[in-house]
Amino acid sequence: MSSVVFLQGPLGPFFAKLARRLARQGTETHKINFNGGDRHFGWADHQVDYTGQYRDWPSFIRAYLIEHRINAVFVYGDCRYYHRVAGQVCEELGVAFGVFEEGYLRPDFVTFEWYGVNANSRTDWSLSAIDSFEPRGRQPSLEVGLTFWQRTKYACRYYLFTRFAQGKFPHYQHHRGRSWVAEGLCWLRSFYRKGLYKLTERSILPRLAGELSGRFYLLPLQTRDDFQLRTHSDLLSIEHSIDQVISSFAANADASDYLVIKHHPMDRGFCHYGRLIRTLAVQQNVEKRVIYCHDLHLPTLLDHAKGLVTINSTVGISALLHRVPTKLIGRALYDLPGLTHRGDLDSFWRDADPVDFRLFRRFRQYLYELTQLDGSFFKQVGHAVDAATMRILPVVGSGRRVAAPAAGAASPLHGGL
Template sequence: MANYLFLRGNRNKRFFIDIASELIQRGHHCFQMKFELGELLFKSGIKTLYAPSAVSKKQYPISDDELLTLPIYNITFKRTILKKRTSKSELEMYKRYMYVIDQYIKNNHIDVICLFNGYHWIDQVTKYIATKYGLQIRYFEDGLFRPYTITYDSNGINAKASVPKDPDFYDRIEVNEERYRKYLFHPENAELTHRTKESLIKVALIKLVSMLGAVFRLNPRLYDHINFWEASKYFVTKKLFSRREEDIIDWPAEYVFVPFQVARDSQIFYNSPNVKTMEMLLKVTVQAVKSVNEKENRNIKVIIKEHPEDMSRNSYHDLKQAYKQDETVLFVKKFNVHKLIKHATAVITINSTVGIEALAHHKRVITLGNSLYNIEGITSKCDQLDQLDEVLLQSLQKPVNTSRIDKFLYYLRFKYQVEGTINFPNKATAKNVVDRMLLED
């Protein structure tokens, strides 16, 4: 029997509660630490500490310099986007919470720490403590075949995932063709098909409660990239976007599809050493495509799809104006991503999950960043941006290794991912996740 500690979950605050409840039913001990006022709206039978109530002036013994080296999203965001330094008072706040977390881990003899994503300051300072004690860490994240899978990994998420990189590993995999064809993007468990739509209003209200908690010092300030104004813009934009008609486009004979990513996402901060903005992504892609067109006497276009989660923050107005007279470039806001992939000559991405969807269509995929699907014979990785034209040309000239891609996707979907849904509670998800946890633990 193990003692599990669950920390800050995703925006579905019941997700960790459901998993912990399933573990308890199987004889394990579970604990939870809550850090925001909105979390208190969710009752559970788990032993829980509301961390702000236990914070004092006592601090965990770690230097400011060492804290600043941790990949903490808030620190990175301030340094990269806001061009600000993290204040001494904020670092002291981290240390005070670290002291509480450290004491809670020791007093409850915790064996396993469960984190969601892992780059929030709460996750990073807890990971630091857990590593000192030699404790096991388990990472959760939205799945790669959304909305019916969940990422669960003891190593990390995205580029740090424990997905094998050896192409020979995948060549040895046997694929159940019927299972692959029917369930790659659909759930095998019928219970998961009866999901209710996530309530954006409910998510917004919970976030508002936590923001008010920070204002009245009932919980710490959790995010630097979200304030009331940003949250309000996001909510309104999301609502309006859902009612927007799809764009109408004239299909080019040949085009490279470039899916924009959330510009300030952890994928860009920590897994994209060469491309830090969508402007740069478009610039190097257009240069490469024009070079290939000139060498091959072709007329390949570039279609960019904006990321729906980024629209409240980035209109890309100046970027669109800069390329307004460029007949090579076409922007779309709302369009079925599978159609864009289906007709594409190739897909160029930093490390988006769209790359996985493109592989499912047997498309040539070129990555400019670090990704769990950077595997020989599956994708082409471009490490030197000035060589993207050569990488693109080589990719277009060689056949797609459909067999290896299918084996890789089969492993990813049916061996690596856990079937379940993040954004609505159900017993099937909790059971599947706990089955995997106990199998690996």
């Protein structure tokens, strides 16, 4: 019998539903909980609470994988401390390491890759691999739609149960570094601001789609705690990225162009950059050409944008779909010749490289077939569980252990879909 371990998953019941499905297929499932929220949403044949300290985790997970003859470990995100260490131990022991993440293509997909996601992906993203790929004809099967309220409900439950069981997990350190009280208050503030901005910013989108159409660059901000920022860029913070982009825009963009800075919706209640943006814009003498906004319809913005600058957000892939010239200031798997601007940021405003849309279509199908699962962690969960099971069982169902591919090599573990 094969055995698998689930560590921390996305908010909600996705990991529990997947564990039940694998158990019904004959796989022995294990769940390691790090706090009360994990325990509340968790399910497995065997559940264990990890109550040790950071320094003891490497030896604990190594011993657990060996003792229970584990064939695969599953995590949500590969950069959290517990997951990063688990990935290293899995690679040393020859245990498959499956990483789930928000969809590279949103909002109707979930990402699943073996051994790493985003800039840690082991998939071969070279142009030669994309060109030689023979599509299997997979096509998206559903539309998920907005998931804000489901996320919010799961977040509230998760942090409440984390608080209730805090005494049983005295050494747990959350990857966001905020208390459950602060987290809850931020979500309440997010509700308030969502309604507020719907009223106060209602005139911005018609202006961008009208008189400013084709005359603005879009900077979609990422979350303050995004591991994409911390791990896959050389930037110090979101504030640093804002400073860098405004300075470059002011010095190099045409005097008739505008810069639209869009706040990340999941960070709405956690931070606000209005004062910083106003200060930097005044310093650079572009205060009348910089617009800060929140919950504007992204596809409409992309339909009218002149270009897009991002650290490494998957919004960049959406921009390519809309044929919007795109510049990355971090590292991402889609930063390829023919897709994104190859020069530096200063040159982007003056002479942006166009999107090779034929290449993008090949890239998107390659990415979709190898890394995306139809469905969501928050809605249409059953579809994502079905797709994940089909991707996982060919590997863990045999009970075999599979060595990780070398970095940059095509993974042998993409089969099943």
